[in-house]
Amino acid sequence: MDLHHIFITLFMTFSCLLVVEVNCKSESYKRKDVIVVGGGIAGMAAARRLLKEGNIAVKVLEARTDRYGGRIWTYREAATRVRGVDVEVGAGLLNTKAKSNSLIKMAEEFELDTESSGSLQVHFVDKNGEKKVYFGDNVTDLYTEVFKIVIKALRSAQEAGVDRPVNEVLLEALELTYNTEKDQKYDQSTIEHVIRSLPVTVLQNFSSALYKIENDFGWDKTVIDGMGALLDRIVAGSGMELPIKVELNKVVRNIKMDRERKKVLIRTLDRKQIVADAVIVALPVGVLKSENVIFEPPLPTEKKRALTDVGIGYSSKVVIGFDEAFWPKDVGTFNVFSEVASNGFLQIWNNAYRLSGNPFLIGNIFGEEAKLWETKPEELKKLVKLVLGELFGAETIKAHEIKTFIHSNWSTDEFILGSVSYPRIGNSPDLWKDLQKPVCPYIFFAGSYTETVSHVDNLHGAYNSGVRAAEQYISGICRKTKDPKKKDKKKQNKDEKNNKKKKDSKDKQRKDEL
Incomplete structure (x- = not known):
């Protein structure tokens, strides 16, 4: 446990001793463990937002062995004495006209040229x-x-x-x-x-x-120093912020909801299993379309249909x-x-x-x-x-x-499989609502393809999607959403009671007739 989390734990304990009304066993005061799958800018944005809450431990799993960043790749090793802008193999431009482009302001705060x-x-x-x-x-x-x-x-x-x-x-x-x-x-x-x-x-x-x-x-x-420099600052944090913990060479193959333990299980290609309170899936849409990651139980029909329908290009x-x-x-x-x-x-x-x-x-x-x-x-x-x-x-x-x-080889790279997402003929704007929707109670989604049509396939859209996914978890959106199984059970119980009333009423009517 790092010093930041030790401080939070001591603070909570001290608060409980002073204020008896505080229920220290409450779920809201327990440290939560959240795993982010995918080390692109969407995943890093989600991790950074979660860390700001203080009582959430976050780890990012990245499939590559040599770097994080996804389609941000400032390849400085390609040549000597270069600036980042010289070797920008991935994303290279920020949109100054976008109303919600927080990355431009962030670059200024980080004092990047x-x-x-x-x-x-x-x-x-x-x-x-x-x-x-x-x-x-x-x-x-x-x-x-x-x-x-x-x-x-x-x-x-x-x-x-x-x-x-x-x-x-x-x-x-x-x-x-x-x-x-x-x-x-x-x-x-x-x-x-x-x-x-x-x-x-x-x-x-x-x-x-x-x-x-x-x-x-x-x-x-x-x-000028490349988009990689901007991402590195996000990962490192600023001021008193903790750096984001990133594990490389972690190829996720299975994400399973364990309802009995109220946990989510993330299994990787190296036969390791991580148990967490939630997972934010920030993988490229091409990877999800390939179904190289198996979800248990399978993703809901509307989520799978949305992933199938959204356009992917190169x-x-x-x-x-x-x-x-x-x-x-x-x-x-x-x-x-x-x-x-x-x-x-x-x-x-x-x-x-x-x-x-x-x-x-x-x-x-x-x-x-x-x-x-x-x-x-x-x-x-x-x-x-x-x-x-x-x-x-x-x-x-x-x-x-x-x-x-x-x-670059974004189209054939097994960890990307395409670099452009876009609306195809026949797509409804509601498709992006389905892409943004979490699979409650444990799985959330981030990535440029999950944003609204006006933010499809760009860096600030990807960043915003990570923040949005983190805030969905923080806000307890899944706690506010009724479990369909519980809802079905209640309906079943209600139907059984109504049927029993009808039967009792018919039995009484027969007795009266006799």
């Missing part, structure tokens, strides 16, 4: 190698035209009341616009390239009824370090549209040099191609050089040495 992602430069390369470059006000005008079409298309689709894939809705609206409206500022193929590059159009069957375009704005804040990153920076150093992001760089494949490149002074570029891949190229690193490297050649010149790329080449 943050910067905006910077300006955007757009390159269009045709099949003959001819290139057109947009920057400054021209980029703003281009994307303004794109989003006018997107907003109009979504409004029409939502007013029609028929849920359809976002990509179909947007491309139909584009066709209609150029068939019915003359004197367009940009040619149709230019606008189509941009629309097809949007992550929302790359994902399969993204619901147009539930898509909120405002979620695609505001991703422009970077932590994204990955390529981190490439050169001997020197040979690209425009003051540009924050390069977008490229070509025959190779299309439909979400290596179209967005973040310039780490502008933030760190180190010659690193980070490319992004969205959709099914992310899953495909994770298993073909050598072929991927060739395509990376080809796309960067389209951006900055093939001869320039040949003249510079690649010092670092890293790519």
